Amino acid sequence: EAGVVQSPRYKIIEKKQPVAFWCNPISGHNTLYWYRQNLGQGPELLIRYENEEAVDDSQLPKDRFSAERLKGVDSTLKIQPAELGDSAVYLCASSPPWDSHEQFFGPGTRLTVL
């Protein structure tokens, strides 16, 4: 069974530029999470989807961050414009409907903003 797929793995951009991250969860997993992980810290939840509905986005900085999961499968997280402080690893995770406390994480996208 394929795991959670994320792309790109690495991204380097200059501040004020836009950037987008893509995530394909494990087949059959209806819950999808986006996290941000700073160096030496734990993952911080940005947004959680149940199918195509964003059920918790209270920690998403909505002035510059947006996310979508149009068909309840793949998801995209966008930052526009990026700031220096956005440099971090962006992790996507998914979980099945029968076991929501076990999350399966993708390899992440390491973003560097110069």
Add this chain to the structure above:
Amino acid sequence: GQSLEQPSEVTAVEGAIVQINCTYQTSGFYGLSWYQQHDGGAPTFLSYNALDGLEETGRFSSFLSRSDSYGYLLLQELQMKDSASYFCAVKAASGGSYIPTFGRGTSLIVHP
């Protein structure tokens, strides 16, 4: 809000037993999870406790005391490959939904 406390670093020798503690403050507590993350890798799920007591999975065990808002991860027969960061995470209710919140992580260093 929610907060979790865990030691920043723990060191041990190969073959030993090590315990990583986690204390939390939260309302609407559902359960406590543990994840392992190697440098540059993705977090991987280790265990989940919703009820008080000990859950054992091979060399790893996890304990929860809801009344003390406390849990720990116990690693036995340590191997070099166990060197990694370990995160506790609480699942807690928030406004009709729930938010998973991770601790800052404990770096485990296993020496030969």
